[in-house]
Amino acid sequence: MSSDPSWKDKYFQELESAEHREANWKAERNVLERMLVRTSLASEGQAPELDRLLARVRADLRKNKVDVVSWKELQEQIDRQVALLDDAPGPSVEPAIKAETATVLPGDTHDVENQSQRLSIARRVGHLLGQLLSQVALEPDAEMSARNLQRALLSSDNWDELRDGLNQVADLIVAAVTRSQREFEAFLKRLDERLEVLQEHFSVQTSVLSGRQAAAETLDRNIREEIERVGQHVEASNDLHDLKQSVGRHLEFIGQAVGRFRVDETAREKILTEQLQAVQKKVAIMEAHSERMQGQVRKERERAMTDLLTQLPNREAWQERFSFEFNRWRRYQYPLTVGVMDIDFFKRVNDSYGHKAGDRVLQLVAREIKSRLRNTDFVARFGGEEFVLLFPETQPADALVVMDKLRAHVGALPFHFGSDPLTVTFSAGLAGFVPDDTEETVFERADRALYAAKGEGRNRVNVS
Structure with missing residues (x-):
């Protein structure tokens, strides 16, 4: 059949789609694992045993070795440690941060600090749950x-409510991973069922074609035999009338x-036509x-290659x-x-105004960078407050002009948090390929140029 290669193409396309789906599931799981690592790091410092259990969580994630049974036991141990932490004896007075009308009494400083640290976590x-x-x-x-949990956090x-919420984060992560796995398994099941239907159609068509070939061979054999008998009768017959009757028969x-x-x-053609229509419908x-x-x-790949906060390409991209x-x-x-650039004194922004303000700074800086580069240029968030850039078909001296203009523009932006004005600047290093x-050597030179700019007072761009 001349259309056989097209069925194979459809089959391989479905397999490729399955592989893409699996890759997307792995990327989603990677995001969940990073979220869990960040959560565990944010929760450290409460108790040595709890820190040890959280370190075990991160170690399993780094090894890409997660056993569901052992992790259920690990979760129970973490729950017990959190319960012990809440039941630990403290000062005889009530915690300072409990209601809007609460007051801080002498000796409550340690309790206030603990409560403040818990609230910050x-x-x-x-x-992070919103991201x-x-x-x-x-x-x-x-x-x-x-969503309700995020609003509560x-x-x-209320620390009791927050503690229960933090415990639910792990359950949500497990639910998300499980849902992705179920979707992927359902897709594979549907793919297998459809391929099985196609295989049945092909088997029927093969059987019909085999029957057609056998019928053609039988017809050919019968005609040859009859022609041979006619020849024999012609040779043996002496009566013209008998010969005519024999030939007629x-x-x-x-x-x-x-x-x-x-x-x-005709029957075989009808069957083939019906089968072909059914196959065409299935293929459609x-x-x-x-x-x-x-x-x-494609959409999931774009999401997997995009930084959630800044909407810039991420490190993988x-x-x-x-x-x-x-x-x-x-x-x-x-x-x-x-190019490698880093926002100056970014930690001070987080410490003074909170992580939400720091995230806003990253978003605004990312927006300005993206809007002021050429379509052929490339910028990505490398991690934290660090960004990386590529300037194709551009000499370092020309890239320096672009980065200096961008630096001056960002420094002049009117950042405000509450009623406090804030000047945001960045330092950067550039290096051209020789x-x-x-990839490693040129990036290392650009990175060294960045730290040289930091050492020379920040808010500047150096070329290696």
Whole structure:
């Protein structure tokens, strides 16, 4: 059949979609694991045994070795440690931060600090949970619970409620991973069922074609035999009348054989037509589903390669683009400049105004960088307050002009938090590719140029 290769193409396309779906599931799980690591780090310092258990969580995640049974036991141990932490004896007076009308009495400083630290952890986890919900799809009921939990973590001052909320974060992460796994398994099941239906259609078509070939061979054999008998009768016959009758009988037999073949052939053609229509319908359904899956895979890939906070490409996207530009430079030897920039005194912003203010600074700076670069340039958030840039077909001196203009623009932006004005600046280092460079060597030179700019007073751009 001339259309056989197209069925194979559809089959391989579905397999490719399945592989993309699996890759997306792995990326989503990676986001969840990073969220869990951050949560565990934010919760450290409460008790040595609790720190040990949280360190075990991070160690299992680093090894990519998560055993569900052992983790259930680990969760129970963590729950017990949190309960012990809450039941630990403290000063005889009530905690200072318990209601809006509460007052701080002498000797309550330690309790106030503990409560403040707990509230800070809860607020940060609530903020991270918001980022998680924008990245990961949950069941409607689970998402509603997660939204309620996020509001509680961001607004409640009741530690008992916050403690229960923090315990629910792990359950939400497990629910998200489980949902993604179920969706992937359901997709594979549907794919297997549709491929099985196609296989059945192909088997029927193969059987029909085999029957057609056998019928054609039978017809050919019958005609040959009758023609041979006619020849024998012609040679042996001496009576013209008998010869005519004999030839007539043989021709009639041949005509009947051809007639039967045509009837059978019509039936076979009808079966083939019905089967072909059924296959075309199934393929159309599979193509529509495949297009939806490919669109979803593309969307999920974009999300997996995008930084949640700044909406810039993330570190994984940077590495992919960096490798592409490096190979292009090595082939064509066009100029290529790498930039590394870091927001100055960013920790002070977080310490003075909170993480929410720090996140806002990152968002605004990212927006200004993206809006002032060429379409051919590339910027990504490398981590924390650090950004990385690529300037294809650009010498370092030309990239320096662009970065200095960007630095002056960012420094002049009217940042305000509450009633306090804030000046935000950044330092950056640039390095151009030279013969025998690798990705690592040029990035290292740009990084050294950045730290040289920091050492020379910040708010400047240095070229290596």
